[in-house]
Amino acid sequence: MAVWHGTPTLDDVNQSMGNCMPSYLGMKITEIGDDYLVGTMPVEDRTRQPFGILHGGASVALAETLGSVAANMVVDNRKFYCVGQEINANHLRPVPDGEVTARATAVHIGRSSQVWEIRIHDPKGKLNCISRITMAVVPVPSQ
Secondary structure, eight states: OOOOSSOOOHHHHHHHTOSSHHHHTTOEEEEEOSSEEEEEEEESTTTBOTTSSBOHHHHHHHHHHHHHHHHHHHSOTTTEEEEEEEEEEEEOSOOOSEEEEEEEEEEEEOSSEEEEEEEEEOTTSOEEEEEEEEEEEEEOOOO
């Protein structure tokens, strides 16, 4: 059974990322599962560090984007929104080029917090980064 509130589509989710960091870095959501999201990001000049490999900050931006998008898809956005409280990442191997693929999976979905694990793989399918994000579930202020 899906954890999502409503029936999100790939087009809606990708459009919701708007004209901000995810679109600037070339991120795209490519799959919506019952309790996970998959997204990609190119490894190119925008996302590389000076040594010619994927910047760790770009990996964390991808992880936070997937975790945040997923967390907000779980709640009724008329009543709640989710914001990041803590994120960590272990960078395991360099990625010089291609496209990385990330999968965010729900670890815990509670009333006041959520935890998502994000695994990022290189173009050969090798794990290059593992991250975990804790999201706070915040009530929308009454007007």
